[in-house]
Every structure is written in C-alpha cells, then in structure tokens.
Amino acid sequence: MSWQKAAWLLCGDQVCLAIMAQTWSLSVLGWVPGIITMVVAGIIFWITSMTMHRYIMKYPQIRDICDFGYYIFGKSKIAYEFTGFMLLANNIMLIGFHVLTGARILNTLSDHSQCTVVFNIIIMIMGIVCSVPRTLKHVSFMSIFSAFFMGLSILLFMIFAGIEPAPGYGYNGDYPTDGPVRTYAFPLPGTTFVACMNAVLNITFLWVPQILFPTFISEMSNPADFPKSLAVLTGVSAFLFIVPPAVGFRYLGQYSTAPAFGSLGVTTYKKASFAFVIIPTLVIGVIYANVSAKFIYHRIMGRSRHAHSNTVIGWSAWIGVMIGIWIIAWIFAEVIPSMGDFLSLLSAAFDSFFGFIYFSIAEFSMHQGNLFGGPWRSFMSILYIFIMACGLFMLGPGFYAAVEAIIADYSGATRPAFSCANLAI
Template sequence: MAHLYDDEKKIGYVASDEVNAPQHDGMSIDTISALVAEDHGHEIQLRTMSWQKAAWLLAGDQVCLAIMAQTWSLSVLGWVPGIITMVLAGILFWITSMTMWRFIMKYPQIKDICDFGYYAFGRSRLAYEFTGFMLLANNIMLIGFHVLTGAKVLNTLTDHSLCTVTFSVIVSIMGVIMSLPRTLKHVSFMSMFSASAMGLAILLFLVFSGIEAHPGLGYSGEWTASDPVRTYAFPLAGTDFVAAMGAVLNISFLWVPQILFPTFISEMEKPQDFPKALAVLAGISGFLFIVPPAIGFHYLGQYSTAPAFGSLGTDVYKKASFGFVIVPTLVIGVIYANVSAKFIYFRIMGNSRHAHSNTVIGWGVWAAVMAVIWVIAFIFAEVIPSMGDFLSLLGAAFDSFFGYIFFAVAYYFLYQGKFFAGIGRSIMTVIHIFVMIVGLFLLGPGLYAAVKAIMVDYSGSTRPAFTCKNLSI
C-alpha cells in the first residue's frame, strides 16, 4: 500500500476540512489541482478523462447483459414488488454514489475502492487489505462470467461448431489483447461501441418478442396453448424465499457498480464534474433497467428466462439479437480487468518510473498482470458449474459492502456531529440508516438465500469442468 502513503506525503495532504484552501462542497480544489499536475508530469498520464468520457465509460459498464435478466426477476416477484425493488434500488444507487463522490472529494488521493475502504474505516490497513481481496475476487469472478457469456454467444451464433472450452479460450485471448491500454480514457472509447451494441441487442429483442406469436420456452418447459402467457401483480403461489431473494439479488447486482467508481473518478481531470457523468448514467439506467424488462415481461410472462433472449422461439431471432452481446461482454470484461490490474500493478511497481513511463519493464509487467487475471478468470469460468449461482453469492457477500455498507460508514464520517442539522440533513441521515439496514440484510438473509440456491442446484446434474457441452441459449 506504499503508493497511497507516498501520495499523501508527496502533496502534503490533510483532510480538506482542515485547510484554508478554495472549497467546493467540502473538497480542496488546490489538492485536486496538485494531484492532476503531478499526474500530468508523467509520461503515461491517467488523470485525463473529461466528464463526457467518464459518462461513456459508466454507460459501457452498466449497459450490459444483466439488463436482460431483469425480465426473469419480474416473473418471480410480479409487477408490484418487482417495480418497487427496481425503483428503490435506483434511488439508493444515486444517493450512495453521491455520498461516495463527496467522500472521495474530501480525500481526493483515493485511487480505488481499496483506498476508499482504508479511509472510510479510520485509515485501517486491515480494511484496505480485506477490500483488496474483495475487489479481486469480485472482479475476476465477473470477468470469468463474461468469458463464459462470450462462449455462449459464440456457441449460439455458430450452432456449437467448436468445443465450448475452445470458444472460452478465444474470448480470453481477445480479452487480454483488448485490455492492454493502460488508461481508462482509451477504454471509454470502446465503451461507446459497447453501450451501442447492447442497446441494439435490447431493441431487437423487444421487436422479436413483440412480433412472435408466443415465446419458445421458459424454465418450466415449452410454451403450450393450455398455459398462455400471463403477467401478475404479485409472486405466483409456491414462490419461496430463496427464489424471491434470488430475484432481488439479481436486481440489486445490476444497480451496484460502485466498486469501479473510485478508479473512474481518480482518472478524471476534473473529478468535481463526476455528478454530471453520474446524472447521464442514472438517466440511461433508469430507463433501460426498468422499461425493456417490463416490456419483456409483458410478452414473456411466466416463460421469462435469464437472459430473456433464451425465451425467444425462433433461432434466427435469438442469433440476431444475442449476437450483439459479444461486444459488451468483451468490453465490460476489459473494464473490470483494467481496475483489477491497476490495483495489482501499483502494488508491484509502487512509485517507480516504470509505473508511469513507457518502459519495457513497465509494459511487460502490465501485460503479465493482465494475462494472469484473464487466465484465472478463464479457469473460474470453466471449473465452476454454475456461474449464475456464484454471482448471486458475490452479490450478497460483496455488493452488500460495495453498494451499501461502505457508504453508510462514509456518510457517518462525513457528517459526524451534524446528522440532524436541518430537515434535509435529517432526511439523508435516515436514508443512510436504511442503506446500512439494506446492506446488512443482503449480507445476512441474502447470503443465506444464495447459499441455499447453490445447494439446490448442486443436488442435481452440474456442468463438468472444461466441458465441450453446447451452452447455446
């Protein structure tokens, strides 16, 4: 963790409420300017993103395949609990993201979620190391999920022309190559194409699901005239806690990208402009996370699958819509790989000249770290029988911290002694108490439900490791 301490020493940093510097909502503009000036003195400059590029990067991360799993969540929860959960998750996303930003502006030397945990928990080295473990476990498992998703896309498009493990190798190699750019500014350029491709995939799905006479199949079996498509306000009879909690975790997982935000903010030239990028993301997410899933549930009803492409009854429709998912699958994997690699890379390189210069050693270490990340992700993708189950486990174990608990704690340190200073602050204090309760609920009952779901799935047949089995949707 030397780079964090070195940064504090180098700029002579103290918390911004302790200095007489120009302030903007609790932040020291002088401190931010010093960090940017230091970065721009390096050969490889990281703090170069405008808020517009940051908005594209955010959209590239959030406009993802998980949107197409929300139709299934609605089919489990029904209209009323489902839409309420989606809207509530969106509101909490905005509030917690703004709390994160304000905390980072107080400690602008924060470079990643691990630094955030270090300061939020009283400059605790243990919190830093534990957060680092969660960061790597979460991100590498997610990259593995995208490797597996890429293999599914290629299986579907080619009618399983090659062994599935071969497709996974192809996706992993492409991921390593695309991950070589060191700055998120360059990755944000890829994100434009990623978000556009996913948007097109969603649009095609909605068109195809609307023009089809009926869906093809759902988890309960093929469509039959005796069981026509229907929607419902509340969960169907027989829906147990584990199923309902799985649907809730599926929604909350989509609305918890904050694990990446500190790294994104640290590479903005003007991090004080982050709320502009966040507002763009909130608008896009609010629409895409609710409207397409709702339309999908209307057409698919109880036959909804995750992702919803699998419910389409015509193979051509599946291929035409699902095929575009290969772009966001790769790009989102690259984003998570970049954030993970930077955490490892700067632990290895520290503040040496290789860390910020175009040297053979610098680029060699970067490429090696990236290759190791993708290889481990590939292994996870191949040996874990059900990545979906493990993502639910990650959502309960880690998103409870990265989406809720961390920011309730950060709020406490930001406004300690001023929790009820006015009506607005009092309302926000109550909301953050609720945020902590939500986080603890996901960590407790949510984790229990995720483990139970894994036990149920593993009691039946599971996908063998390094399989050639056809994984087409």
Template structure:
C-alpha cells in the same frame, strides 16, 4: 504512483500516507488545490491517467452498466410480479444515486483516493485491515465477473455457430480477445470502447423487444416448453408456490445490476476534474432508469411466466435469438476489459510502487502490465470453467460483496463525513435516516441474501452440474 503505493523493500508492511491535504474548506478551495496538485503531478509522467473529461466518464459508466444483466430483469419480474418488481427496481435506483453522491463527496474530502481499496481505508478510519480486506474483495469480485463474461462469450459463440467447436475453445477465444483489448493502460482509451459497447447492447435490446413482440409465442421457460405452463400471463405479485429463495435471488439480481460502485473511485481518480463526476452520474442514471425498467417490463409483458435469464433464451424463433444475441459479444468483452483494467491497476501498482516504470513507457513497465492483465484473464478463465453455475455465484457475489460495495461502505462514509452533525437540520436528519436504511439493506443482503444465494448453489449442486473444462453445448 498508486493511492496506496508499496515498494518492494522498506514499505512492504506499512501503507504510505499521501502528502496532500485532505481537509475541505467551506468553499472547497483546499480540495480544488489538492486535485490540481494531483493532476499536475500525474501529467509529469509519460503515461497520464488523470485525463478523462466528464463526457468520457459518462460513456465509460454507460459501457459498464448497459450490459447483459439488463436482459435478466425480465426473469426477476416474472418471479416477483409487477408490484414488488417495479418497487425494487425504482428503490434500487434511488439508493444508487444517493450512495454514489455520498461516495463522490467522500472522495472530494480525500482526493488522493485511487480505488475502492483506498476508499475502504479512509472510510474505516485509515485501517490497514480494511484496505487489505477490500483489496481481496475487489479482486475476488472482479475476477469472478470477468470469468462470467468469458463464459458468456462462449455462450454467444456457441449459439451463433450451433456449437461448431468445444465450448472450452470458445472460452479460450473470448479470453484471448479480452487480453488483447485490455492492453490500453488508461480508462480514457477504454471509454472509446465503451461507446461502441453501449450502442451494441442497445441494438441487442431493441431487436429482442421487436422479436418478442412480433413472434407468436415464447419458445421455452423454466417450467417447460410453451404452452406447458399455460398461456402467457403477467401478474402483480409472485405466483403461488414461489419460494422465498427465488424471490430473494430475483431481488439480488436487481441489486447486482444497480451496484457498480466498486469501479467508481478508479473512474473518478482518472478524471481531470473529479468535481464533475455528478454530471457523468446524472447521464448514467437517466440511461439506466430507462433501460433497467422499460425493456424488462416489455419483455415480461410478452414472455410472462416463460421468462428466462437472459431473456433472449425465451425467444421462439431461432433466427430471432441469434440476430439479437449476436450483438452481446461486444459488451461482454468490453465490460470484462473495464473490470480487468481496474483490477490490474490495483495489482500493478502494488508491484511497481513508485518506481519510474509505473508511469513510463519502459519494457519492464509494459511487460509487467501485460503480464498482470494476462494473469487476471487466465485466472478468470479457470473460474469460468470449474464453477458449475456462474449465475448462482453471481448471486453469491451480490450478497457477499455488493452488500459492502453498494451499501455498507457508503453508510460508514456518510457517518465519517457528517459525524457530530448527523441531525443538524431537517435535511441532514432526513439523509441520515436514509443512510441508516442503506446500512440495514446492506446487512440484510449480507445475512438473508447470502443465505438465499448459498441455498440456490446447494440446490444446483444436488442436481446435474457441468463438469470442469467441459465441451457441453452452452447455447441459449
């Protein structure tokens, strides 16, 4: 059963309402009882989803967040400079904590929520339109992200093998590995992969920092080979000539890293005690605050204006580049698996509805699951091959979708939680003002941010672009 179950016949046009109570008593006992009923029902099935402890959820969160995008933050600092860059990073982290707690509080009021689509349904007043629109955004966002990870996997294999095969072959290899790794149905099992993924990304970052510190000079930046643009230097504010579009894309690059909440409702729905999610979140924030700021800052110190995205590309010694970039293949695939799992569950439960195959070890159930997984990775593979610049399209995603999933949704959810008492005390008034700011940030990303992302795509299309299904060497 999904949070928004559909059957293939009578309920095709009507979203089914859960039968559980969604009202919170002052002591939270109603919520606890509802969650206990949901867990008990889930545990009657062959395939049990609500089984994650908060520790496993923390590893799952870390596996999703400790990713290659960290290595693009050095470039963001090189565009924005120390002061705007660090302020944006810290500000994004604070808003991430606040909006995630708001999300958790809203889900505790509606414990039957199973994914971000259900969250949108309840946040916008049980709107079917909001549910379907969120479902479209979920699939579009996740499939393009999986495509980006397929492309990244091809880049890693190109780099390590000195382009020994056509890039399309490497992309197919990454896709097939992703399909096999995505077969586990429960996020509890995926969390074990996440532990290994986070460790490998941590090793890659550590090696990069060591190599960037001991090498004589960077290899290349976007303005030419070293020392075309002079000696390495850092600066407090953007360099003269930096365009507004570049600055906006650097900001989107940072906010993209700090906005993973599209997955959180699914993670919470598979916890045995969703009430413990703030513990998992606290672990994630501690890890993220360090990794999202310290390594990029050290990278900027040694690479300066020669920073690339990812920063591995700036390393001057090819052996250093290969040794550090090699470890990225694990998080690249595992993060793709996480997004595939969340996307597949949305599609799978729309297909299976409340049939016994949805939660049982049947040939039909497993066949449908593997078919959905394979379909998602195949579509993502096509996008990875036909989109000339996945980086620009990720900026587009950050503006078009993260504006909703990182900001607007949670400002609306906050209003739903506290309407009628938004200014009932000093603390509540302060949080209300913060959430008004959250809404404004979301609208800003959706407006000027979207414009900047589109401008960057237009600029890339005006130059030479990579042909579809090309064998072009993508090694960094």
C-alpha cells in the same frame, strides 16, 4: 478523462447483459414488488454515488475503492487489504462470467461447432488483447461501441418478443407446457423465499457498479465534474433497467429466462438479438480487468518510474498481470456450474459492502457528531440507517438464499469442469 468520456465509460459498464436477466426477476416477483425494487435500487444508487463523490472530494488522494475503504475506516491497513481482496475477488469472478457469456454466444451462433472450452479460450485471448491499453481513456472509446451494440441487442429483443406468435421456452418447459402467457402483480403461489431473494439480488447487482467509481474519478481531468457523468448514467440506466425488462415480461410472462433471449421462440430471432452482445461482453470484461490490473500493478511497481512511463519493465509487468487475471477468470468460467447463481452470491457478498455498507459508513464519518443536527440532517441519517440495514440484509438472508441456490445446483445435474457441453441459450 473528460466528464463526457467518463459518462461513456460508465454507460459501457452498465449497459450490459445483466439487463436481460431482469425480465426473469419480474417473472418471479411480479409487477408490483419487481418495479418497486427497481425504482428503490435506482434511488439508493444515486444517493450513495453522490455521497461517495463528496467523500472523495474531501480526500482527493483516493485512487480506488481500496483507498476509499482505508479512509472510511480511519486509515485502517486491515480495511485496505480486506477491500483489496474483495475488489479482486469480485472483479475476477465477473470477468469469468463474461468469458462464459462469450462462450455461450459463440455456442449459440455456431450451433455448438466447437468444444465450449475452445470458445472460452478464444474469448480469453480476445479479452487479453483488448486489455493492453493502460489508461481508461482508451477503454472509454471502446465503451461507446459497447453501449451501442448492447442497446441494439435490447431493441431487437423487444421487437422480436412483440412480433413472434409465442415464446419458445421457460424454466417450467416449452410453450405452452405452463399454459398461455400471463403476467401478474405479485409472486405466483408456491414461489419460495430463495427464488424471490435471488430475483432481488439480480436487480441490485445491476444497480451497484460503484466498486469501479473511485478509479474512474481518479482518472478524470476534473473529478468535480463526476456528478455530470453520473447524471447521464442514471438517466440511461433508469430507462434501460425498467422498460426493456417490462416489455419482455409483458410478452414472455412466466416463460421468462435469464437472459431473456433464451425465451424467444424463433431461432433466427434468438441468434440475431444475442449476437451483438459479444461486443459489450468483451468491453465490460476489459473494464473490470483494467481496474483489477491497476490495483496489482501499482502494488508491484510502487512509486518507481516504470509505474507511469513507457518502459519495457513497466509494459511487461502490465501485460503479465493482465494475462494472469484473464487466466484465473477463465478457470472460474470453466469450473462454476451456474454463473447466474454465482452472480446472486456476488451481489450478496460484495454489493452489500460496495453498494450499501461502505457508503453508509462514509456518510456517518463525514457528519460525525452532527448526525441529527436539524430536520434535513436527521432525515439523511435515518435514510442511511435504512441503507445500512439493506446492506446487512443482503449480507445475511441474501447470502443464505444465494448459497441455497448454489447447493440446489450442485445437487442436480451439473456441468463438469472443463466440459465441452453445449451452453447455447
């Protein structure tokens, strides 16, 4: 890929439905902690991504995040296998989230005209078909349309939120059950640690896509150009991750839901803005499926000619692996009662490593023996100690908060596995 195509691929991955969950995060945290968390997460994302790129330039044989883990832990095979497990678990659960999201979209648009299991199967089959191309160059072309339609969906949401007379629904009841719409600088009285921590994890989840970056870099025609692609992504992300959620919070206030489309009071507005999300839902699922399939495929094929040639065995193995990934993801989509809480769990369990801890170790590894050699090096080392602490905090208290939210889900009325229940927003 050229750096331009890599930029489109990055934007296609990042411009996603999770943006529409940030309005809810602001409604939990309030303006001040919410915006500060968004800005700090963005700064850490840029710094750690640049460190990852420098490390890969030092070891250009790195092909994916598993190779990255292998080298930063001193060429440890245990680290490689552990990272591989984390990669597949993270990606397949995320694909399952997108299968479930696609079913919610079809439920919403059709007024639940079919059993939700049927909608999930439809999305799974569409995902398998779109995942057939073996190179990310082809997927990057799809990402152009993904980013465009998600941007259009976000724009429509902001317009509709601004022109409608009042929101329709919030987690505390229909409008005006919880009083007039209001915004606030800090969390409302009674807001729990679990709620605040899950709101923070929701934000960090959106800012931590680096698990895919080594794979993207390995398929670039000139990997040294990756910072250009990263600059485009960071600019787009900084705008989309802050402005639309802020607009949504301004007009929805305490009635914000995740995704924010669910709070719109006019059904036509809800359907019109949510409909376009079907494209990014499929494309982002395809991106994660492609990266996951490559890891498995290369383990199966090794260095044989089938790994890179257009042979019947090669294509059969590729399609078989892809079908297997989507079927497992579909099962996750069917059996998990609340994907929102599981996203927080993913953020705590996986993003703590792939957004914070791994890159701190890479930084310390590159400057071993000279961590405090001069003012700038001392500053960077202290900064990465802070980043490491953030990752460990997410892995500890963050993981606890995510698990508590899931336990609360299971203690209430939950959607049974393989249910036909209506999941429309």
